[in-house]
Ligand code: ADP
């Protein structure tokens with residue numbers, strides 16, 4: 001059954017899309033079957049994976065939310081192995097309004113996922129920078145949410161609002177919702193402030209913060225304009241190495257492996 005993770009932070013420009021795309025690609029490299037669902041009308045995750053807006057203009061996540069298409073009909077392959085995408089485009093802005101009067105408006109995405117949960121190991125949702133009905137649908141459909149935080153002075157600004165919203169959604173729509181963790185992005189080793197922000201966030205959130213920190217890396221910002229993940233664009237870059245390290249950490253939390261031992265002596269040797 002797929003684990004559904006929503007990548008959320010109502011601040012723009014903190015690395016949500018970069019994380020969703022490259023985490024998806026990293027998990028795919030590790031042999032996992034991944035579906036990326038683009039829930040941002042800007043459609044950056046879709047274009048960042050090389051899908052032309054025109055190709056899916058009649059069949060994308062908007063049509064799933066308003067009930068015109070099944071999610072199966074909208075999934076498209078990518079050049080990144082086992083990674084598929086449900087794309088988004090600016091039409092999705094309309095869904096925020098159209099959904100208001102629809103039955104089960106908070107559960108539209110969740111019901112769509114019920115038909116595909118055995119086909120993937122992970123479903124990752126890239127959220128828009130707001131806490132409207134689109135993010136509400138994403139958090140209702142998710143098992144957990146992952147928060148990218150940019151290593152800057154105002155990193156924590158708005159985080160309490162996101163945690164409050166998640167708390168309300170947990171109470172009203174999705175009792176199993178929990179935080180997957182915080183991933184620190186755009187870390188600048190030469191900047192003292194970056195180091196301070198990391199230690200402050202670690203003090204505050206302790207084991208909720210992933211060990212792998214994503215550095216500021218120009219290759220990560222160039223990759224989307226080539227329609228590629230960092231692994232296709234420059235697999236040897238520090239950005240690629242760190243996103244892979246992060247993906248392994250996240251995957252280890254998800255699929256805890258118990259070593260198979262025959263007997264006691266053998267287990268002691270191990
Ligand atoms: P969001 O989805 O939260 O708005 P993005 O992932 O689109 O944020 O990132 C915002 C901008 O920062 C983009 O131009 C992206 O290419 C760039 N960016 C994101 N992460 C990094 C990084 N680790 N190093 C360098 N540039 C980055």
Ligand code: MG
Nearest residue numbers: 016017040044
């Ligand atoms: Mg984005």
